[in-house]
Amino acid sequence: MSSVLYDVPGPKARRVSLIGSVVGSLLILGLLAWIIMTLAQQGIFEGRRWAIFTRADVWSLLGNGIGATLSAAALAAVIAFPLGLMLCLLRISDLAVIRIPIRVVLEFLRGMPVVLMMFFVLLVFGTNAFIAVVAGLVLYNAAVFSEIIRAGIQSLPKGQREAGLTVGLTSFQSRMIIELPQAVRRMMPSLVAQLVVLLKDTSLGYIVAYGELLRAVQVMADFLGPAFLFPIFFVAAAIYIAINICVSRIAVWIERRGTKKAAGGVAKAEPEPIEAAVP
């Protein structure tokens, strides 16, 4: 491992670094040990608390929770993406009458907490929790997708659109046939990163009483007794985080693959990794 930030370590620096590593690891291990000791004093590791995971109904409840989480996320993503494309086309329309109101709406949607939108749909339209969760996710993520794709279209060289118009395509045809495909491909890493955000945000369904994974944890803990809260929470959180890490890995993989193929071969792709990482 060499870095431009420090010299290739000599024997002395290596020794210091090794000592640092050992001390650092010991500190972290010590902290972990302390946490485990504290937990053990609370009786967290008693077998009976974990024995619930041998029961099929616990797993079926957890499974239902995961199913609810994933189905809300999938439906929201499937609706939000086309909607985002459409909003993006309207947002960059040549007509100010369309462009400006859409811009205001997008700014409004992006400046709003997702949970507030879910709550809004739930109460104002009196829908069930599933529709509220999906609607909240769709509204917010369509706005974000639209902004990402817009950034992609604006990063294209001007010549793309000019060439399209020159060969006689209408403005709309040029957007659809020439610009959008390139923009979407270029922005793939950001789009997939946003999918991770969407998946994470389904957990907000807990707040509007949608029966997703975290709600399932709460229900089981209420039913089985507080002693089981930690084991169930621990397993559910691990499952949630594992799913998210998998999707994030796919995003990273697409990003690598994208840069290798240089997204359509025009200019260098600059998929703003920093912007994409906004929670």
Added chain:
Amino acid sequence: MDAILENLPLYWEGLLRTLFLSTVSGVIALVLGTLLAAARVSPVAALRGFSMTYVEVLRNTPLTIAFFFAAIVLPRLGVTFDQFEVAAIIALSAYTAAFIAEAVRSGVNSVPVGQAEAARSIGMKFSQVLSLIILPQALRTVIPPLINILIALVKNSSVAGAFFVLELFGYGRQLANAYGDQVLAVLLGVAFFYLLLTVPLGILASTVERKVAISR
């Protein structure tokens, strides 16, 4: 409309608490995030590994789970707080720090190699290279994304409303229950106050982006 006007003091209190949560967690997250980013590029392998694991896990943890842990699981484990604000601040700053660490790290990577090489060639140590040469430039380039993360933080603080903290969203929920016939107005009022915080920050981000942009 009456519901909003009658309860303006509550909205105001909620706004202040949202602002308080965001500011305190923002400052903690900035410090923690910068330290994590420094650890991520340091020569000590254990620090690198720790920082990498922390960022990877926290970035992929839904915020609601972080809140659930801090506000419901921790008290059951014997870590109790006098006020739920503390739990909210722990959850928000631990979560946001991971994103700030990533942003600062990409800022460090954006500083030209020559800067670090020049610093090393005049005999600076790693800590000096980082604190005197690299970080000041890196932080400057990442100000706009950092502001975006802070905007997200303001919006994320709304989750605290569901975990026993009465901030803007928390009061919104209370008022929506109390004024069943004016839900639309009550919630639009909450939305308005959120926009009051996020829109100026967004404008600030784009202005700063133009001002501090370093042409390389």
